Amino acid sequence: MPLGKRINSSGINQPLQSNEKISEKINTSANDKETSFTLFQAEKPQYSFEDIILNRDTYDAIQDVLVLYEKRELLFDKWGLGNTQKKQNRAGINLYGYPGTGKSMVAHAIANQLGRNILAVDYSQIESKYVGETSKNLVSMFDYAKESNSIIFFDEADALLSRRVTNMSNSTDVSVNQTRSVLLVLINDFDDLILFASNFISNYDPAFIRRILAHVKFDLPDEENRLKLWRMHIPQQMPTDVDIKTLAEKYNGVSGADISNAVFNASLRAARLSEDKVCHIYFEEAIERIIQSKADNDNLGTLTSKRVVSEEYVKSQFGGRLPK
Ligand SMILES: Nc1ncnc2c1ncn2[C@@H]1O[C@H](COP(=O)(O)OP(=O)(O)OP(=O)(O)O)[C@@H](O)[C@H]1O
Ligand SMILES: [Mg+2]
Structure with missing residues (x-):
């Protein structure tokens, strides 16, 4: 049975074919040329928490919120919170921190744990492609999330969560x-969990801060977690003399995504050279290249959407403390 419907610009609902992805296609016409792009699409979660190596604090902060959905009766009825609080499903979690540390994976794992689908929306795409067509399509997105039993996940949500422009200088700002x-x-009226992923935001919009029950920080992995990540990302059947203890010890400041990429790159090198195993040195060379390219990128001061500001700055936004 299809989980959702495709809604085209004429507003006609068409049932999905069984093997079709559940998607919402937005058609826009510019200069008489009809262009179509998939703006959002509900899917079955691809990850569970077992697939993700997380710090205890990060994991606990997420699970604290999920209890709201898993132990409603205990909280609201037995413990009487229903008398003092609105018995709501409404909560937001902002997954924030370093790139490549598992924020998007965790959004899937949350949906998976709650037995829901996930509707991942790339917010940066909304702003670049969608401006001007807002209300109608945004409303249909929230309807679609309900219909498809999906948790909405605003990925790349830095701009959304940032303070809105107050002195608007042009029509795009408006x-x-x-x-x-x-x-x-829409977010405020939506009685369900909403997930956000962002980097370090320097200037939160207070209106969003209120909606968010937990800000969960994603740090780069420590040595123990790096060891687990190397172990997890090197397939058991791969012939290799890799010494993961050395890799974990020697290379810090790397993310899970860096480790995953290094494993892939090392394997490519070994395959190209027709080696009978992926030698340890290839892993070292691969992770070193990744570390070097990140450093070069920082040095160039490349302006990307992944703006990282200091912890001090984040603290200053939260009255001297890092948000939990
Ligand atoms: N904590 C982790 N545990 C296991 N694998 C990880 C972890 N973090 C990253 N990875 C690996 O890196 C890939 C990218 O992770 P993910 O997209 O979840 O990071 P992200 O924090 O959302 O990054 P970005 O800020 O760039 O969106 C994953 O598919 C996985 O292979
Ligand atoms: Mg991500």
Whole structure:
């Protein structure tokens, strides 16, 4: 049975074919040329918490929120929170921190744990492609999430969560502000869990801060977790003389994504050279290249959407403390 419907720009609902992805296609016409892009798409979660290596604090902070959905009766009825609090499903979790540390994976794992689908929305895409068509399509997105039993996940949500522009200088600013304001209303009225992923945001919009029950920080893995990540990402059947203890000890400041990429790159090198195993040195060379390219990128001061600000700055936004 299809889990959702495709809604085209004429507003006609068409049932999905059985093997079709559940997707919402938005058609836009510019200069008489019809272009179509998939803006959002509900899917079955691809990961569970077993697939993810997390710090205890990060894991606990997430599980604390999920209890709201798993132990409602205990909380609201038995413990009487229903008398003092609104018996709501409404909560937001902001997964924030370093790139490549598992934030998107965790969004899937949360949906998986709650037995829901996930509707991942790339917010940066909304702002670049969607401005001007806002309200109607945003409303249909929230309807679609309900219909497809999905948890909405705003990925790359830095701009959404940031303070809105107050002195608007041009029509794009006005449009972007409208998009965010419409979304704010929709998010506030939506009685369900909503997930956000962001990097370090320097200037949160207070309206969103109120909606978010937990800000969960994703740090780079420590040595113990690096060891687990190397172990996890090197397939058991791979012929190799790799010494993961050395890799974990020697190379810090790397993310899970860096480790995954290094394993892949090392394997490519060994395959190209027709080696009978993936030698330890290839892993070292691969992770060193990744570390070097990240350093080069930082040095160039490349302006990307992944703006990282210091912890001090984040603290200053939260009255001297890091958000839990
Ligand atoms: N904590 C982790 N445990 C296991 N694998 C990880 C972890 N973090 C990253 N990875 C690996 O890196 C890949 C990218 O992770 P993911 O997309 O979840 O990171 P992210 O924090 O969302 O990054 P970005 O900020 O760039 O969006 C994963 O598919 C996985 O292979
Ligand atoms: Mg991500």
